[in-house]
Amino acid sequence: MNKPAERTEPVPEATSHRLSLLLRALRGLETAGVHTATSYEIAARFGLNSAQIRKDLAQFGEFGVRGVGYRVGELKAHLKALMGLSKTRALGIAGAGNLGQALADSRNFNAEGFRVAALFDVDGRKVGGRSRTGVPIYDVQALEDRVKELRIEIGILAVPAEGAISLAQRLAAAGVGALLNFAPVTVPALPGILVKNVDLTFFLENLSFQLAESKT
Amino acid sequence: MNKPAERTEPVPEATSHRLSLLLRALRGLETAGVHTATSYEIAARFGLNSAQIRKDLAQFGEFGVRGVGYRVGELKAHLKALMGLSKTRALGIAGAGNLGQALADSRNFNAEGFRVAALFDVDGRKVGGRSRTGVPIYDVQALEDRVKELRIEIGILAVPAEGAISLAQRLAAAGVGALLNFAPVTVPALPGILVKNVDLTFFLENLSFQLAESKT
DNA sequence: TGCTGTGAAACCGTTCACAGCT
């Protein structure tokens, strides 16, 4: 099993979403002490089709054992490697306001694969301080230097709309590989860098829409 | 134009996402002083296909004028009505930590269609206070009473994983129609209520995956 | 036997292309 699995074509986004889900499911199984699981069992954990799980995994190699299923720990390790989570990436958060600090202190952002290395802000009263869990707050002027020094790979924008675009450009120029933008503007595609815009209003509007729909 | 447009079948999720985008595009056009726009022009505003825009809209009625295009203001009003945004919905946020306060004060959550009416927390020092923009912080014990009194329609979970599920149930029982969950647990489908789980780790993992991919 | 890995079928969403209004 476990063939080299050369991948050239880009992985469909839907697949990458499911991979995240799958990893969660595996974590759950692992802490539940389960060592082996079939695609049917995993599929049941989130209402999915078992063939889909097998197909998704088949894109990357043969991780299963016929007649048995998948070894949970092994598959999880493969998956983490696949998703680039086997080493810890440093994150830098622009904006030490409520949102920035919430993210900096979040267990999510300091879990398997990630570590918040720095917060940046323009407010002189915040600069030099630390977040509740101890993430240092640097002056945004030192952004480029700190990104390089701390080897920050992913930049997170938690600033008001106004400053977002120019900060995105500075982070990109400083060498981060990806940007996660929470500011209510769409950061355009920047050359050589991945950008993901997350607009929280979006989720609200969707709920509202579904509410309106269901009431009809 | 503008036929009744009976809709029975559920709208595909992709459509509802695009409707949000479309609304943004229309806001942009409106503030730019544009009164009429063709589907081609709108499509150009975000890299989409013009037919898709027409198809999406066609599901709900006939809003366009052949040979001319769409009247921006009119279409926007229709869209807002469609999405349940023509009246303001009250939001209640459980958890007055950094994330909860960030959301409460966010312009996004207090824009067209939404208004944060209350924050809830267990911390006695916070209770009785207000967020920076003036959203009152209530004791979580008063959750049910306040939800009813303030006619809160959407509950937002900005609490740690532990308390999330039980709060979700309390909010549901108190009568909210939808829940937006930011806690790092999956809130299961509750009867008669819409639940949207937003796991911020998800976005990070996806970026990480794409980074890992692109480096290959 | 029982489950994975996978070709083939079914399904769904997107794009094309044009008929039909204005």
Next chain:
DNA sequence: AGCTGTGAACGGTTTCACAGCA
């Protein structure tokens, strides 16, 4: 003439169904 509204073609993803291996 010009653009919307829409049936038909296309492409991609999901599901089915089974061959192949432990």
